[in-house]
Amino acid sequence: MTFAHPCFHAQALPDKPALIMAETGEITTYSQLDKRSNQGAHLLRKMGLQHGDMLAICMDNDPRSIEVIWAAQRSGLYYVGISTRLATAEIAHILEDSGAKAVIYSPRLCEQIDAACAMIPARPIAMACGGDQPAFEASRRMLPETPIADEAPGRDMLYSSGTTGRPKGIKPPLGEGHIGDELVVTTLARTLFGLNEDSVFLSPAPLYHAAPLRFVLAAQQLGGTAVVMEKFDPLASLDAIERYRVTHAQWVPTHFVRMLKLSDAERDRHDLSSLRCAFHAAAPCPVEIKQHMLQWWGPIVHEYYASTETIGMTSVTPQEWLERPGTVGRASLGELHICDDAGHELPPPQEGTVYFSGGPPLSYHNDPDKTREAHNSQGWATVGDVGWVDEDGYLYLTDRKSFLIISGGVNIFPQEVENALIEHPAVADAAVVGAPDADMGERVVAVVQPADWSRAGPALQVELLAHLAERIAKIKLPKDILFRETLPREPTGKLLKRKIRDELAAAAHS
Numbered sequence: 001m002t003f004a005h006p007c008f009h010a011q012a013l014p015d016k017p018a019l020i021m022a023e024t025g026e027i028t029t030y031s032q033l034d035k036r037s038n039q040g041a042h043l044l045r046k047m048g049l050q051h052g053d054m055l056a057i058c059m060d061n062d063p064r065s066i067e068v069i070w071a072a073q074r075s076g077l078y079y080v081g082i083s084t085r086l087a088t089a090e091i092a093h094i095l096e097d098s099g100a101k102a103v104i105y106s107p108r109l110c111e112q113i114d115a116a117c118a119m120i121p122a123r124p125i126a127m128a129c130g131g132d133q134p135a136f137e138a139s140r141r142m143l144p145e146t147p148i149a150d151e152a153p154g155r156d157m158l159y160s161s162g163t164t165g166r167p168k169g170i171k172p173p174l175g176e177g178h179i180g181d182e183l184v185v186t187t188l189a190r191t192l193f194g195l196n197e198d199s200v201f202l203s204p205a206p207l208y209h210a211a212p213l214r215f216v217l218a219a220q221q222l223g224g225t226a227v228v229m230e231k232f233d234p235l236a237s238l239d240a241i242e243r244y245r246v247t248h249a250q251w252v253p254t255h256f257v258r259m260l261k262l263s264d265a266e267r268d269r270h271d272l273s274s275l276r277c278a279f280h281a282a283a284p285c286p287v288e289i290k291q292h293m294l295q296w297w298g299p300i301v302h303e304y305y306a307s308t309e310t311i312g313m314t315s316v317t318p319q320e321w322l323e324r325p326g327t328v329g330r331a332s333l334g335e336l337h338i339c340d341d342a343g344h345e346l347p348p349p350q351e352g353t354v355y356f357s358g359g360p361p362l363s364y365h366n367d368p369d370k371t372r373e374a375h376n377s378q379g380w381a382t383v384g385d386v387g388w389v390d391e392d393g394y395l396y397l398t399d400r401k402s403f404l405i406i407s408g409g410v411n412i413f414p415q416e417v418e419n420a421l422i423e424h425p426a427v428a429d430a431a432v433v434g435a436p437d438a439d440m441g442e443r444v445v446a447v448v449q450p451a452d453w454s455r456a457g458p459a460l461q462v463e464l465l466a467h468l469a470e471r472i473a474k475i476k477l478p479k480d481i482l483f484r485e486t487l488p489r490e491p492t493g494k495l496l497k498r499k500i501r502d503e504l505a506a507a508a509h510s
Contacts, residue, residue: 004221005180006070007147009197010034018220019066022202022229022240028063033070033220035145040071042143043136047125049101051076051152052174056100056124058082058091058109061207061230064130064137066216068104069207071140073217074179076152080159080169081208085491088112090167092119094159097366098169100124107133153179157365158210158308169365170309184310184333184360186218192315192332193277193302195248197223200274202240202249204232206491210308211281215250224248231491234259238270245274252282252493254429256293257422261451272297281306282493284397286419287325294318303328305395309374311381312336312356314395327394328387334359338389343376351388351398355380386413403497405434407442412476414497417446420471424464426451429487432478433497435504446478447500449487456483 006018014031028036049055055077059065072079080098082091084106095103095116102125105113110128117123129136155174159167182190189195201219203226205212219226227244229236232255240246259267278293279302293301299318305328306313314336316329330336334356338346346352357380364370375381386404387397399413406412414432421430429449434442448464450456461481468477488496 004182004186004223005074006030006037006220007034007074008180009220009223013223016223017225019063019216020225020227020244021061021063022227022236022244026063028066030223033067036067036140037070037074038145038147039140039143040068040136041075041148041151043140044071044075044077044102045148046139046143047102047127049075049077051150052078054078054080054098054100054157056080056082056095056098056103057208058084058103058105058113059129059208060084060106060108061228062106062130064134065207066220066226066228068129068136069213069217070220073154074151075148075154076150076174077154078157078171078174079154080157081213082159083206083208083490084109088115089119091116093166094169095124096120096122098157098159102127104129104136107131151179153177153181156210156213158208158213160308168367168370171363171365172310172360180221182221183214183218185214186221188304188313188315188333189215189218190222192304193248193279195219195222195224195277199224199248200227200244200246201225202227202229202237202244202246204229204237204240204249204251204255205493206231209490210310211250211306219248232258234262235266238262238267238272241275242271247274247276249275249278251278251280253280253285253289254283254489254493256280256285256289257429260289260292260296261428267296276300277302279304283495284326284328284415284419286422288419288423290321291325294322304332305329305397306333307383309362309381309383310360311362311383312359316394320394324390324394327390327396329395330393331356331395336389336393336395337380338387339376339380339382343378343380348391349388351386353382354385354387354395354397355382357381403433405432405442405444407434407437407440407444407475412444414444417444417468417472417476417478420468421446421448421464423471424467426455426460426463429489431487431495431497431500433501433504435480435501436508437479443479444476445480445482445504447482447484447487449484453483453485 010030019028107128304315312334314329315332337355338352362381399415417432428451435445437443
């Protein structure tokens with residue numbers, strides 16, 4: 001086991017930046033991070049939180065959020081990230097379901113957190129952190145900068161984004177060991193993407209989501225510098241790469257799409273020569289988009305497929321992808337299986353549900369039924385994605401099983417239609433869903449965000465249908481193309497199709 005932790009780097013290189021906020025340039029050194037996380041650990045103990053307890057964190061991307069996370073990590077706590085975009089009732093659900101004993105939050109959320117805490121029987125301690133209500137910082141400032149006596153490694157317990165219903169907590173075993181035990185994602189970042197003490201890692205997404213949180217912590221475990229954006233913006237991302245000489249960055253396909261929509265002049269004026277490795281996940285990347293990124297940035301664009309559940313992982317290098325466009329790679333964590341609906345393994349290249357064996361165990365918090373449903377008779381685990389593997393073991397994702405549209409008995413996977421739509425220059429974003437249909441069961445509906453809203457209308461509908469007709473089978477063509485100024489996406493880029501489907505279903509019912 002490799003030992004890695006900010007406390008080691010605070011001793012070796014105390015003044016090295018552990019964190020830089022991209023927009024403001026605010027620096028947190030390793031010495032400051034170590035001292036503040038020690039003080040935070042003392043405060044958490046003073047608040048009554050002990051080894052194995054739950055700490056909820058509902059914060060914007062801010063240096064204080066990282067300090068709180070490391071305080072929880074070295075206190076042996078589970079830290080539960082809560083999206084700052086959730087409704088009050090959704091926050092209350094996670095607080096109650098997780099059994100959080102305390103919640104640390106950004107001051108702007110004060111009224112919402114207070115209301116959420118009031119909705120649950122066992123009200124957690126709530127403390128603001130940052131801004132003009134720095135209760136957490138004021139309290140910890142009075143406490144020792146040295147470690148607590150009973151340091152132990154904590155873990156994240158993150159919630160799925162609720163693709164098919166209420167979000168569920170993914171609770172890994174806490175285990176024993178040293179606070180410097182290398183996390184699984186840290187090992188993967190080091191071995192697959194070359195992240196190390198010399199790296200400058202850019203994170204453009206919210207830290208309450210799995211990949212941004214875990215890769216930022218990985219960069220700091222390894223002694224690199226994490227550059228964190230308050231929120232993603234395509235131009236600001238390129239500015240940050242140039243200004244901070246970023247070497248590594250983690251993206252989602254939506255980020256690529258939005259950066260590629262920039263003008264040639266906007267893209268060309270940035271010096272991106274420091275960038276050695278860009279890696280992306282969250283959703284299959286349209287082949288044409290990936291090809292454009294490789295043409296722009298060169299053969300440094302890696303891809304991986306994983307989930308918040310961390311049951312397994314595949315990865316693919318740029319060179320491998322160019323030989324097999326569209327693949328998300330071979331297994332790099334766990335063993336990959338493609339199974340039919342009965343759970344029996346299928347040979348290549350048959351399509352089925354993607355399972356992993358031999359990876360970290362999967363358990364949904366407070367939901368034994370969902371945990372059981374996620375496993376087949378052989379104990380292999382799935383998150384419900386569909387795909388196939390070639391003879392060499394490279395995985396190709398089709399879509400998520402729950403997004404499948406069955407129209408007139410024909411199975412249609414929306415991802416293929418979405419990928420074709422997003423290639424059109426007039427499309428900024430697209431979602432394809434199934435809407436209720438009396439004759440066909442479901443009909444294919446495309447919801448499009450135009451790059452220029454003034455173009456929304458019948459003429460663009462005709463243009464998009466003609467574009468699709470050249471790329472996909474007639475049976476998959478949308479029966480309706482609707483326009484929206486924005487689509488419901490998580491800041492990570494994850495498309496919330498459930499909201500769109502619910503709206504269409506409600507409209508059909510009315």
